Amino acid sequence: MSSRDPLLPDGRILRHDNRERIVHWTVAIAFIFLFLSGLAMFSPFFFWLSLLFGGGQLMRLLHPFCGVALAVLFSAYAWPLRRDNRWTDADSDWVRSMFRYMRKEANELAGTGKYNAGQKLMYWSMVPIIAILFLTGVVMWQPYFAPAFPAALRRVAGLLHAATAFVMFVGIGVHWYAAYWTKGSVRAMVRGTVSQAWARFHYPRWYRDVTGKDP
């Protein structure tokens, strides 16, 4: 957590500090690499993607190392954010009005803090998903770890790895779309700051905590 006052002298609010943004985008790059190379190994229809990574051999070699990088970087990203992602009663209310929110019939609830319930669901779903991908990936990792596990377990790991990867894709797909849909959030993750109006509209309780003003 940054000890800096998030309310900046120019009136804007710091939402994601430098460290957080750098780690976020590194995780994003690792995800894209892993997803494209994983897709190439999952289905022959996409094997041509291996050309992006210098051919099948190099792609297969790099994929697990990149996976470890993602798991480590994601942990570094997620750990400091665990308090902001704690589930509250307001979040349960948010989930109940989720579809109205998606239809733009309901505004963000007054109790929404730095992250809304949708973002928290994303956060908490990625924790087990990445853990499963990491563990099943280790079981399949040739030539270092796979020989230590029986073939039957490696078959289970292969299936679970692929299935979980698609669940992750759905999660990241929703994440990407939500970022595109919610104007200003991509800028927030790129530049780090948001306007007070944006903070007030999307995250009323966070706005109040940062500025001391009522939304």
Add this chain to the structure above:
Amino acid sequence: MALDTQDIRARSATPSSFPSARSFQPEVSKLIDLSRCIGCKACQSACMEWNNLRDLVGNFDGSYTNPPDLNDQSWTVMKFHETEIDGHFAWLIMKDGCLHCAEPGCLKACPSPGAIVQYQNGIVDFQQDQCIGCGYCIAGCPFNIPRLRREDSRVYKCTLCSDRVGVGLEPACIKACPTQALSFGSRAEMLLQAEHRLTDLQERGFTQAAVYNPAGVGGTHVLFVLPHGDRPEAYGLPRDPRIGPLLALWRSTLARSLGVLTMFSVLVAGVLHYMRYGPLEVPEEESGKKDEAKP
């Protein structure tokens, strides 16, 4: 590069049909009659010689089996199993190596196009230049045959001397066998010969003798005559080898289609939602209300 003289029946990670101008070629099989095997390892030596392999001289570990297991330099290994059958000690000699399944789990598991091919004559061959070293074939093999070479991350196994068979020769191990424990020919001939051997064995009192040609993998192009056919495990052979539902599902067209459908659905849902509802923006009156900064 697959052999040009052999048509291809199946090719890993390649969902299309293959040239079949020479599909008249009969399926071949190797018959291993373990009742005639004396464990001389001539086949093991011939295999290394023909395939130009250099395995290490191993250590003695209490058994004639050397090297202790298949590896990237030994594609066939004589295994000497010590066991007890009907209260008597039995020394079972077994020639271990690829069985060339009609429905190969390795080929089904392989994600790299053309790294594993099955020729029209039934031989399953690895093309190491296409191999990406993922080891899926090892997980997919019901017989635990393929071996990954650490130095180059490629997988190796018995080729059934596809290069010799392709030009009308018999595999090197067959050539070397001094007791006719090994035979090679068309599959139909070999199945017939196996039945004859079985009759002989049964007359000699091996009432449980059987031909090992497991149906779970569609039959194999390496057939065994087992004197103790009721106990394939005693020879290190699985009783009922199968590709198994997990691998079949993981590498299935269904799973691949579901994956693509999932990705496509996310894309379509996003496009439709945006078209119907438009972006979520901070309302103008909100922007101008309490502070001066723009979003």
